[in-house]
Amino acid sequence: MSATYSIRDLAQEFGVTTRSLRFYEEKGLLSPERNKQTRTYDHADRTRLKLILRGKRLGFSLDESAEIINMYDPKAGNKNQMQVLLGKVREKCEQLQEQQKDLESMLKDLRTVEDRCLVSMADKTEGKV
DNA sequence: CTTCTTACA
DNA sequence: TGTAAGCA
Numbered sequence: 001m002s003a004t005y006s007i008r009d010l011a012q013e014f015g016v017t018t019r020s021l022r023f024y025e026e027k028g029l030l031s032p033e034r035n036k037q038t039r040t041y042d043h044a045d046r047t048r049l050k051l052i053l054r055g056k057r058l059g060f061s062l063d064e065s066a067e068i069i070n071m072y073d074p075k076a077g078n079k080n081q082m083q084v085l086l087g088k089v090r091e092k093c094e095q096l097q098e099q100q101k102d103l104e105s106m107l108k109d110l111r112t113v114e115d116r117c118l119v120s121m122a123d124k125t126e127g128k129v
Numbered sequence: 130c131t132t133c134t135t136a137c138a
Numbered sequence: 139t140g141t142a143a144g145c146a
Contacts, residue, residue: 007132018132019139037146038132 005041007032010049024052029066059092 011018024030025039029052032039041049048069055065068088071081 017139019141022133023139 003043005046007039010041010046014049014053024062027062027066029062029069060088064088
């Protein structure tokens with residue numbers, strides 16, 4: 001009754017390579033059962049992989065995701081886990097806002113240069129026409 | 130043919 | 139992480 005998955009099953013389902021799954025394992029994010037050399041993943045492993053990929057989408061490093069995921073502790077209501085996650089999320093938000101600020105600044109400068117180019121080209125055109 | 134490990138890009 | 143080599 002315990003659904004299991006081969007390294008391929010999960011790789012295909014989540015659109016990642018088997019290399020990635022082994023890589024995540026090396027980083028301590030995954031710990032599939034070992035049946036005679038080959039890996040056998042269970043539902044818990046699948047869930048962890050799901051969380052790893054979510055963390056990736058949120059911009060967290062594998063180490064950060066590992067820190068949070070490995071903190072899973074139903075007995076304690078996952079309070080510590082939530083606290084750390086909240087901290088990471090806020091930190092990430094601040095970083096993104098900082099990046100957004102920089103991007104807007106660069107965009108502003110680029111547009112200034114763009115305008116100067118257009119003006120310059122317009123002047124030369126008028127002179128010839 | 131597929132998985133696994135190890136090493137290198 | 140991709141790729142490749144050498145095994146099982």
